[in-house]
Amino acid sequence: MSDLVGRVTNLLAEYAASIDENRLEDWVELFAEAGSYRVVPRENHDQGLPVPLILCRNKKMIRDRIKALRNANEYNLHHDLHIIGAPRVVVISPTECSVRASYVVYQTTLEGQSRLFSVGRYEDRVQVTDDRLRFLEKLVVVDSFSVPTLLATPL
Amino acid sequence: MNGITEGQERPVPKVDWPRADYSRVPFWLYHDPAIYEAEQERIFKGPAWSYVGLEAEIPNPGDFRTTMIGATPVIFNRAMDGSVHCVVNRCGHRGAQVRREPRGNAKEHICIYHRWCFAPDGTLTGLPFRRGVKGKGGMGPDFDMADHGLRKLRVASRNGVVFATFSDAAETLEEYLGPVFLQHIDRIFAKPVRVLGYQRQRIFGNWKLYPENQRDTYHGSLLHEFQSTFGISRATQQGGVTMDARHRHNLTWARSATDDEAEFQALYKADNVHDSSLRLEDPGMLRFHDEWGDGISIAICGLFPTTTIHQISNSLAMRQIRTFGPGEFEILWTLFGYADDTEAMTQHRLDQSNMVGPAGLISMEDGEAIEITHRAIQGEPAACAVIEMGGAGPIHDLNHRVTDMPVRGFWSYYAELMGFEPPGAVR
The missing domain is CATH 2.102.10.10 (Rieske [2Fe-2S] iron-sulphur domain)
Structure with missing residues (x-):
């Protein structure tokens, strides 16, 4: 179990680094082939309302989102910085675990001005194999759902 | 008399409009705190709904x-x-x-x-x-x-869409909206709706930049490359802008698949806009189901001052603006479907919610466009925005969208309510 917690912690650290270092194509590869990525405002989540901020129901949609960001979208020029809290890991089966962790994301402009951009939590299902861990499901519940400016790079 | 009396209104600053057709708008109107204060009294608590x-x-x-x-x-x-x-x-x-x-x-x-x-x-x-x-x-x-x-x-209320006004003197809601906009509300709200959820976006800019953005159809296919690339909205499609008699509201509409792919590619390439070979691996969210039977795939309905009803393909939403001072506002998006939607249709609307809101593939850019405008126009009391795409002079409907004429319509009614129309003002 402690080995699994260590591996999950590494997965989350790589998750944060791939976004913060603008390696979004590497970020996509942290998802399993059947993986999904959803970003949901807490006000909807708590009321059982289905509207997301971002909804990628499969890996193709995750890739499309990044392709659009790279090629079609304009957004505020910034660096992201993720701080992810200690994960709570629950084993579901020999090949799957659930992970819950809080996150904080700061954004910094290219002029060096930082602001708190988003806080919330991850509720993930993670696929466990001998060689690597990957996200089967990543749900981001956003407490700061009055999104400042806009949401382009993944949370 | 209410125990808490409204404060005495301070004098509204004078505006020296360079042109009576609002094709020039002074930048200081977006930043001045006294203007913002007067807007609360004269627009939001005035005769608008x-x-x-x-x-x-x-x-x-x-x-x-x-x-x-x-x-x-x-x-x-x-x-x-x-x-x-x-x-x-x-x-x-x-x-x-x-x-x-x-x-x-x-x-x-x-x-x-x-x-x-x-x-x-x-x-x-x-x-x-x-x-x-x-x-x-x-x-x-x-x-x-x-x-x-x-x-x-x-x-x-019109078909379950509820409006309010502070003014006893305001015309009725039906008079305020006029036939085109009553008909549009009746089109979108022909059946009972079900709210699917909310999105919120906090933009650090003046609130007027948003109703302007809604009425500026020129930017649609230029700033939002996703929507031109995938044919959601292109200047080459059949479409136009329709206003009410007072030109304070605007309906921007378009029909998908009414243009030629080669013609689109050639035009956007020739004008050095973009030359995208982008394709989606999962194109499901691009599908349009013609639920209304009129072929209209885009209908952005901007009601003065700050209401928008959007139909973007099958994504339906109300947008409402709340102001937090001259330099900050929030857009609240209320996304809905119809009470009798199938599960597949609800899923399709949720897939299309990827295109709208603060993370929307065809709307996230607006937050940035407004903030870079608001930042850069600060401290320029003599300079003006230029609004004459589609022609200056009288304000009228157009059967194309290469225009920002409805923006001048917004300003004409705004200036009337604020009490500072220029001599010979165009209405």
Whole structure:
């Protein structure tokens, strides 16, 4: 179990680094082939309302989102910085675990001005194999759902 | 008279309009605190009608939601007899915010400060120690409960879309909207709707930049490359802009698949806009189901001052603006479908919600466009925005979207309500 917690912690650290270092194509590869990525405002989540901020129901949609960001979208020029809290890991089966962790994301402009951009939590299902861990499901519940400016790079 | 009187309005700054057709708009109008203050009185509390919510959000007696009209907090709720009311969310006593939760169900609204109690229609129904305690204290003999309720607004609903106004002198909602916009509301709200959820976006810019953005159809296929690339909206499609007689509201509309792919590619390449070979691996969200039978795949309906009803393919939403000073506003997006939607249709609308809102593939850019404008126009009292795409002079409907003429319509009605139209103003 402690080995699994260590591996999950590494997965989350790589998750944060791939976004913060603008390696979004590497970020996509942290998802399993059947993986999904959803970003949901807490006000909807708590009321059982289905509207997301971002909804990628499969890996193709995750890739499309990044392709659009790279090629079609304009957004505020910034660096992201993720701080992810200690994960709570629950084993579901020999090949799957659930992970819950809080996150904080700061954004910094290219002029060096930082602001708190988003806080919330991850509720993930993670696929466990001998060689690597990957996200089967990543749900981001956003407490700061009055999104400042806009949401382009993944949370 | 209400116990809390509205402050005496300070004089509105004078505006020296360079042109009477509003093709030049001084940049200082977006930054000046005195202008912002006057807008609250003359626009948001003036004779305009503001959208406050959908009846579908408060289906049961006692259901309430708190929202804002401009900067003023209001409660939008349904009384026990089923009637819908909108009242200012500010205690008739000391001015505290009475209802703090964003939503809920209650027979009455009680201010936590001194426990004054109000009915859903704003009537003050009770206050503790009114007649004193053991013969001591209490309100004076001339205190009349009828004078200290929550301020009541005029409310009107069109097919379950609820609007409110502070003004007794305002025309009726039907007159205010006019036939084109009544018909559009009737088109979108022909059937009972179901709210699917909310999105919010906090933009650090002046609120007027948003209704302008909604009326500037020129930027649509240029800034939002996703929508031109995938044929959601292109200047080459059949479309246009339609306004009301006063040119204060605007409906931008288009029909998908009415242009030629090669013609589009050639034009956008020739004008050095973009040459995208982007393809989606999962193109499901690009599909358009013609639910209305009129082929219209884009309908952005901007109602003065700050309401938008959007139909982007099969994504449906109300957008409402709340202001937080001259340099900050929030857009609240209420996304909905129809009560009789199949599960597959609901899923399709949710897939298409990827295109709208603060993370929307065809809307995220607006937040950035507004902020870079707001930042760069600061401290330029003499300089102006240029608004003459589609021609200057008279304001009129067009059967194309290579225009920002409806932006001038917005300014013409804005200047009229603010009381600073230029001599010979175009209306």
